[in-house]
Amino acid sequence: MVDRSNKPSAISPAAGGPQPTVTAEGGKVTARLSTGESVEVILYGATVTSWKNANGHENLWVSSAAKLDGSKAIRGGIPVVFPVFGPPPKDHATSALPQHGFARISHWEYLGKSSSESAPVSKSGDSAVRLDFGLTPGNVSAEMRKAWPYEFALQYSVTLGRDGLQTVLEVRNPGTQKWDFQMLTHTYFHTPDISKTAVRGLAGVRYADKVLDMTEHYSQGNELKFEGQVDRVYKSLQQNTTSIVVDDKPAYDVVRDNLTDTVVWNPWKEGAQAIGDFEPKDGYKNMVCVEAGCVSGWQSLEGNDGFEAGQVLKSYL
Numbered sequence: 001m002v003d004r005s006n007k008p009s010a011i012s013p014a015a016g017g018p019q020p021t022v023t024a025e026g027g028k029v030t031a032r033l034s035t036g037e038s039v040e041v042i043l044y045g046a047t048v049t050s051w052k053n054a055n056g057h058e059n060l061w062v063s064s065a066a067k068l069d070g071s072k073a074i075r076g077g078i079p080v081v082f083p084v085f086g087p088p089p090k091d092h093a094t095s096a097l098p099q100h101g102f103a104r105i106s107h108w109e110y111l112g113k114s115s116s117e118s119a120p121v122s123k124s125g126d127s128a129v130r131l132d133f134g135l136t137p138g139n140v141s142a143e144m145r146k147a148w149p150y151e152f153a154l155q156y157s158v159t160l161g162r163d164g165l166q167t168v169l170e171v172r173n174p175g176t177q178k179w180d181f182q183m184l185t186h187t188y189f190h191t192p193d194i195s196k197t198a199v200r201g202l203a204g205v206r207y208a209d210k211v212l213d214m215t216e217h218y219s220q221g222n223e224l225k226f227e228g229q230v231d232r233v234y235k236s237l238q239q240n241t242t243s244i245v246v247d248d249k250p251a252y253d254v255v256r257d258n259l260t261d262t263v264v265w266n267p268w269k270e271g272a273q274a275i276g277d278f279e280p281k282d283g284y285k286n287m288v289c290v291e292a293g294c295v296s297g298w299q300s301l302e303g304n305d306g307f308e309a310g311q312v313l314k315s316y317l
């Protein structure tokens with residue numbers, strides 16, 4: 001088990017003030033703060049498909065051809081990757097699973113809401129709202145169970161505050177047999193113009209470049225710009241904040257908690273053409289994935305052990 005230095009504070013019922021509204025219907029949970037911020041989570045994959053600021057700005061990119069009916073992983077928003085990132089290695093216990101595992105293609109249960117005035121995303125005096133989702137073997141298809149027959153329990157918490165959006169994944173092994181996993185939140189950020197967009201906070205870090213046959217490199221400058229396809233796994237980052245800037249101005253921050261790695265992905269023109277549910281085809285100009293996770297190695301969980309990690313997303317748009 002990996003210890004967590006920075007656990008989010010306990011959620012306590014909010015006192016007074018206008019309360020957030022939460023609706024759960026049609027396989028979707030929507031929460032809105034009295035100040036106007038909102039979030040929408042589809043139970044299929046517990047995928048966050050919308051996160052808006054009080055001014056109405058949508059922070060996430062979702063393909064106009066994304067399947068929202070449970071027939072395919074949702075192309076956009078924040079898919080949850082578990083228990084393997086990317087194509088599973090051939091000689092590993094996850095080898096029979098599809099790319100990025102089963103969490104994003106399973107129907108999660110909505111466990112309920114709670115309010116908090118002490119979450120990392122709440123401004124003082126304002127309440128944040130937390131939505132909890134659960135996934136256990138009973139929610140997973142027989143095919144996926146056969147491919148990965150371990151006992152597990154996942155709890156995914158999405159907390160909306162005026163200061164941002166927090167996602168936390170708690171992974172538990174209630175069985176007796178030890179297993180390994182990787183996890184990642186595959187956030188698709190919306191950007192007005194990829195040619196003016198850069199990612200900062202990745203300097204001096206070792207990364208595997210998937211575009212260059214997984215070869216290893218060291219990142220030089222502190223800024224990654226986009227002039228073609230980018231698909232990199234940055235490993236063991238020291239600094240816990242990765243920032244997206246547009247025209248040199250802050251757009252988003254991703255603050256990792258107990259997650260060592262960050263994947264940066266933009267499929268560019270050729271990649272978008274090759275992905276059936278990526279629409280519009282020039283949508284790559286309006287998105288960038290900055291994905292916080294632990295994917296460069298494996299986390300091991302003994303029986304009755306647990307692991308918890310997450311991210312806080314901030315928007316300045």
Ligand SMILES: O=P(O)(O)OC[C@H]1O[C@H](O)[C@H](O)[C@@H](O)[C@@H]1O
Pocket residue numbers: 073086099100210231232263264265275289291
């Ligand atoms: O098409 P998907 O299975 O959703 O994967 C989309 C992308 O996810 C990650 O960012 C990987 O690093 C990419 O290599 C992959 O193309």
